[in-house]
Amino acid sequence: MVMLPVQHYHFYSTNMKKLTIPGKVSIILVILFLTTLWVFPMWRIDLRAPQYPGGLSMKIWISDVKGDVDIINGLNHYIGMKTIHKKDFPEFIFLPAAIMIFMGLGIVVLILNRKVSYYIWTFVFAILGIFSFYDFYKWEYNYGHNLDPTAPIKVPGMSYQPPLLGYKKLLNFEVLSQPDIAGWFYIGAGVLLVAITIYEWKKSLAK
């Protein structure tokens, strides 16, 4: 008990570099948010045309592509787009692996209990996010531009790249691309990481 003031001082000195309670809670939350990627689809592309009053929907999961893929494949052969098959996407292997490693890093950050490691963790997430979107965009570009030259329907100057995010009209189809449940959690994780990084940074300055 006599040592209390000393300990008190020591606690404050290290606290400058250690994570706050909200910081620690956020790590758990981010990990929980990311586990939804295995429970819900992360992205959806909805298509609507007069002939499809109920619409068609393609759901992109972390390791699969589901929904009306067969129907979309059947339709796209008219304009010479490649058919979509799960096995053609190496992303379905390395993306879940990368997310799992990232979640593991979160545990490490929690154990290390240092603000710096949290900043690095956020930076890794940003890289991962940017790369994912770049990869998604690249696939969409190829999917929409690499058309079979013998396709029955050729519209001069027309390409069929789906929108990265938002609405686009492609021939008779209206296309809407947006995050699905797990996608929103993924975005939530990003927002949380950035917010807590700023929070931790401000806390460290205040002391």
Place this chain on the structure above:
Amino acid sequence: MNKFLLTLGSVALIASIQSCKMKTTDAVVAGDAAQKVYVAPGKYDEFYNFVSGGFSGQVSVYGLPSGRLLKVIPVFSVFPENGYGYSEETKAMLNTTNGLVPWDDQHHLELSQTNGNYDGRWLFANANNTPRVARIDLTTFKTVEILQIPNSAGNHSSPFITENSEYLVAGTRFSVPLGDADVPISSFKKNFKSTASFVSIDKNSGHMKIAFQIVLPGMNLDLSHAGKGPSHDWFFFSCYNTEQAYTLLEVNASQKDKDFIVAVNWEKAEEYAKAGKGHKVATAYAHNTYDESTQTATSTIEKEVLELDPKDCPDMVYMIPCPKSPHGTDVDPTGEYIVGSGKLAALIPVFSFSKIIKAIQDKQFEGAFYGIPVIKYEAALHGEVKKPGLGPLHTEFDGKGNAYTSMFLSSEIVKWRLSDLQVLDRKPTFYSTGHLMVPGGDTRNPYGKYLVAYNKITKDRYLPTGPELCQSAQLFDISGDKMQMLLDFPTIGEPHYGQAIPASMLKDKQVKFYDINKNHNEYVTMGEKKANVIRKGNRVDVYMTAIRSHLVPDNIEGVFVGDQVYFHVTNLEQDWDVPHGFAVKNSTSVDLLIMPGETLTMKFDANKQGIYPFYCTDFCSALHQEMSGYLRVSAKGSNVPLKFGTGVVAPETASK
């Protein structure tokens, strides 16, 4: 002043002459009728109305209240439009002991029931000419079973059903000798019989089986209905020609003041059948079933039927006198009142079930008809509806204590109250209604709201179309005290009876396409890579696939005059509303209409040398016109190897 009165008098006289003119629809259609039947584009009707096709042999489906035709379901007649009765898979559905019968006369429909209410599982239909009953699956709107009825002719009082779909009945309208006995027609009284067949329905599969046949004297069983609630155990059949005429029935079968309503205690009959009181009789009748898994119909000839003779089975059958050749015999929602509609009578007798039971207990009989006790008319009678109109044919109920009877001769619908038998309202119909139908009107809990009159005579209702006109139906709103005519709509064939069920009970369980992985058709082609052409003697089997927008194979050579070519076409699509059609030039068979995930087979006789184009007949896509191919038929003995494929271009053509 006198002059003034005289003038006034003549004006009144002329006015009264004006008001005496005959009623037309202008006088009966009120202002808001259009609103009540308008179903906006994209909106759905409230009811599915299944309507018998009469001499078309099929069943049609209309939406109510719009009166729009939604579908024609092929049942007893071949249907070139989709290959029903022509494709190798469906031919067996129309098989009988006399081979394929391609047509029939379809009169009455009954929806399956549970606890006296529609359960939306199956629709049953009768064939009048070649006695048969059919079962239609209400998830696919497809005929899945047809059962022939032996020892019968004119299967008219059918397929009426018991409250829990335990049995449906099939009664003889044209009495015939049992078996194939060769007897003089004039020996009618001695040799001719009518039978009431009870067909059991399997609770789970719906499969039909003739449980027993009750052998009745030679007379004409007309219509029937099962009891409900307290009268659950009973079935009531109307009959005419108890005069037992066999020629000029128009006169000779209309002599007696009263014919009968035949009351059959079917629970008792079932007990007698189980107790071995019947005798098994050798006969032959076809039983055709459609297997959903193999998508193929098979026909089996059954060899035996169990007959029950009322003589050996006391308390099973009673007769109730009913005026003048009764047609409809209809049981009200409570099961207490049985309405007989004597088509030549000027009144409607209403019998009381509790009185019938009491009369039986007190043995209030006025005699016997061929040994069957005849209950005293007054002892069974609840009362008579006086002066209802002329030619009462058929009655249905609204569940609010009212009955609605169609009047053929006076061409009107008459609403009357069951309790005191007072006429409440009458509305003209255009013209001469046969049956009428209230949604659920023959169940314990009618939905009411609408009434449809199925008219026998059309005349000037629509734009004229030469001597042959469509039939006509009329829709009434019966939700108020007075009936209101809403709509005329043309119908196919000749509708007799109909049934209507709320759309919500069927629309969400419709099959949209068949799962290709569950297609166990013997001749399925699972994917384009499996497409094939196999020769065995002069039989050539083509295993063909169809998917937008090509057929595999689409070039076939090495077929010779005298070959029988079987095109087994599998539609590989797995999406709603993408059928493919298939037709071959000069084929004596008809079109195939193949649903997604389905396989159908067309037999093509290669009778003449030539190139035979084949193509998809159901506009399927932007490249539908391109969905075609060629079959080459060469002279017998010519040196043409068997060759087939799609997308294979010969080198000599490619080089150009």
